């Protein structure tokens with residue numbers, strides 16, 4: 077099924093980040109999922125979901141694909157449906173950006189907009205899923221990929237982790253993984269377990285998200301409005317499993333902005349909000365990462381779709397009152413002059429038993 081542009085999905089670059097965390101005694105690599113043809117990691121999941129459906133005989137000529145997405149998954153599905161000649165209805169909500177709707181339409185998707193959040197909690201996500209169910213009932217020969225519950229989503233990411241493991245000979249100590257449906261993290265975790273790799277997986281979630289429980293939000297307070305799409309979820313996804321991550325870091329919207337701006341200023345990578353969250357998570361845990369460790373961050377999408385938000389000073393001032401402190405620091409100091417605080421010695425996050433590493437290196441030589 078990997079015809080035409082779909083054959084270009086995956087095999088994304090893994091690049092070393094040498095300036096992001098000055099004086100870090102560990103190596104950092106970034107998996108640039110922006111390099112997928114539709115612009116995000118969701119190309120992999122979209123293709124995996126449709127391939128799985130085709131194998132199971134769930135889609136054929138005339139099938140209408142219906143899915144809830146405010147961005148990347150919709151774009152990935154729209155791209156794949158265009159190649160496969162399938163009709164695609166994308167259920168979005170009022171917060172979906174005009175740019176994403178324009179991209180979806182350009183790929184030929186039909187747009188169905190949900191304009192009110194679920195009145196019983198669960199935010200827009202639950203309301204969008206209810207709309208998907210109603211459409212699937214109504215449309216003849218409709219197929220709902222169900223990115224939040226379909227194991228084919230996770231399965232697609234065993235290949236993501238296989239690519240990382242192959243590039244680094246199985247020696248990945250810590251993987252930072254932005255998380256929403258849990259497709260990426262679960263696929264990576266399944267691969268790590270199956271191959272016996274000694275990789276500690278850290279989930280990167282949004283403050284206010286409920287995937288890993290209420291941590292990061294004030295338990296008594298109403299869930300904060302999350303302005304940056306991508307990672308986080310208002311409802312725990314069916315793909316979630318307790319053991320997908322050893323730790324979870326909750327990142328605020330402003331920290332995402334700061335992380336994104338540092339990433340582009342120091343590494344020249346213009347990335348989306350969840351990539352900024354991953355950067356923040358590495359910085360937050362830096363004192364717990366063992367000297368000499370190899371750290372990988374998955375950077376799920378590119379920054380062009382966030383020019384009116386994360387990279388717009390007026391938008392940042394309007395929502396947060398001021399620009400993140402890092403902006404002034406970046407302007408004032410050259411890369412060489414940046415000072416970092418001494419590392420506090422605390423619980424190490426990753427200690428790598430050499431024998432497991434060697435086994436892991438052997439294990440990744442096979443296929444995903």
Ligand SMILES: Cc1ncc(COP(=O)(O)O)c(C=O)c1O
Pocket residue numbers: 116118147148149254255256257258259260261305306307348349350351376377
């Ligand atoms: C930009 C971005 N980052 C991270 C994620 C999280 O990936 P997953 O849904 O596989 O957990 C998504 C998912 O939509 C995303 O769009």
